[in-house]
Amino acid sequence: MNGQKKQRNCTLDQIGPLGTSNVLIMSKSKLPKRKRKEVVIETLDDLLAITKQIDPWKPPTRAQFLLQLPYLSHEEQTYYGQKLSKSFSSCGCDSGAALGLFSLVAYITIIGFTSGSFGWKHLLFGLIVFSLASLIGKLTGLTRSNYRVKKIIRTLSNMENENYRLNN
Numbered sequence: 001m002n003g004q005k006k007q008r009n010c011t012l013d014q015i016g017p018l019g020t021s022n023v024l025i026m027s028k029s030k031l032p033k034r035k036r037k038e039v040v041i042e043t044l045d046d047l048l049a050i051t052k053q054i055d056p057w058k059p060p061t062r063a064q065f066l067l068q069l070p071y072l073s074h075e076e077q078t079y080y081g082q083k084l085s086k087s088f089s090s091c092g093c094d095s096g097a098a099l100g101l102f103s104l105v106a107y108i109t110i111i112g113f114t115s116g117s118f119g120w121k122h123l124l125f126g127l128i129v130f131s132l133a134s135l136i137g138k139l140t141g142l143t144r145s146n147y148r149v150k151k152i153i154r155t156l157s158n159m160e161n162e163n164y165r166l167n168n
Helices: 046-053 072-090 093-114 120-167
Strands: 011-018 021-027 037-041 062-065
Touching: 011 072, 037 046, 062 072, 072 120, 093 120
Parallel strands: 037 062
Antiparallel strands: 011 021
16 A cells, blocks of 8 residues: 555534533444335235244344235334334344343352352353353343234234124
């Protein structure tokens, strides 16, 4: 590069006033937001077909669900579409991190009150406790997400059946 340093383009983003002064944040670049893939659901069978393809061991689907079910109002379609998008994109990391952090704090507190010393054995055992708790939390989060999707499908199915009974 001929002895010259490459100059980075920096942007200044102004964040509103805090007290009497403005806070400026400098970011190295403006990255474009990744667009979510739009998935249009026109029948309940479409949604059931998609849910059968879910593999909890693969990365979550970052899709925006657009419901176009004839028996739902526009507000209900938006509401349930957002809930589906959130549930499908959930990876369980939030609950894994929360349970891992809780177990770590609890373990350090217990060690502090019981033995008073903190050796390599305690550190290794704490790491194992933290890892197991995080894994259990992640699996719990994935299970809850899958349950939420099934609950939404049941709700939509009940609404469809109710609409069918009212119209016939």
